[in-house]
Amino acid sequence: MDRDALVRNVHIHQSLGIPVQLLDPQQVKEMVPQINVDDVVVAAYEPESGYGDPVLTTNAVADAARLLGVEFRLQTEVTGILQKSDGSVRGVVTASGEKIMLPIVIDTAGAWAGKVAALAGKEIPIRPTREQKHGRPIALWPYPASETARLWPK
Numbered sequence: 001m002d003r004d005a006l007v008r009n010v011h012i013h014q015s016l017g018i019p020v021q022l023l024d025p026q027q028v029k030e031m032v033p034q035i036n037v038d039d040v041v042v043a044a045y046e047p048e049s050g051y052g053d054p055v056l057t058t059n060a061v062a063d064a065a066r067l068l069g070v071e072f073r074l075q076t077e078v079t080g081i082l083q084k085s086d087g088s089v090r091g092v093v094t095a096s097g098e099k100i101m102l103p104i105v106i107d108t109a110g111a112w113a114g115k116v117a118a119l120a121g122k123e124i125p126i127r128p129t130r131e132q133k134h135g136r137p138i139a140l141w142p143y144p145a146s147e148t149a150r151l152w153p154k
Helices: 003-015 025-031 054-067 110-118 145-151
Strands: 021-023 040-045 078-083 089-094 099-101 136-140
Touching: 003 021, 003 040, 021 025, 025 040
Parallel strands: 040 136
Antiparallel strands: 021 040, 078 089, 089 099
């Protein structure tokens, strides 16, 4: 992420009423004295944000879905989307050629969600990219992940 992207993101969050602010490297150093800011160009600080472990969160949602009868097919590549004449989705085709008829299909391909959506003729403006720029924008939360985990649940 470059500086301009972080600034745009902060402005979007602010327009939604999220209390976030931009910090220069010196402000970051004052807030977190032990941090090396030599390559920091800008930072975002969101004092009310928290931390959610993505693995634990995903597993918790999956466990709850299983209790409701959802079946997961891990490591199963979808190569086609079956649609009704009105365009609504009715199932998927896997790489093995298996057709699975479903009342609901959820695209959980993450960074590749756009590629899967394209199989149904839909566009999701998500493209997997890897960015590395000189100078790094950073985001600061009020607690490091280990502290947040220690504080939760209360």
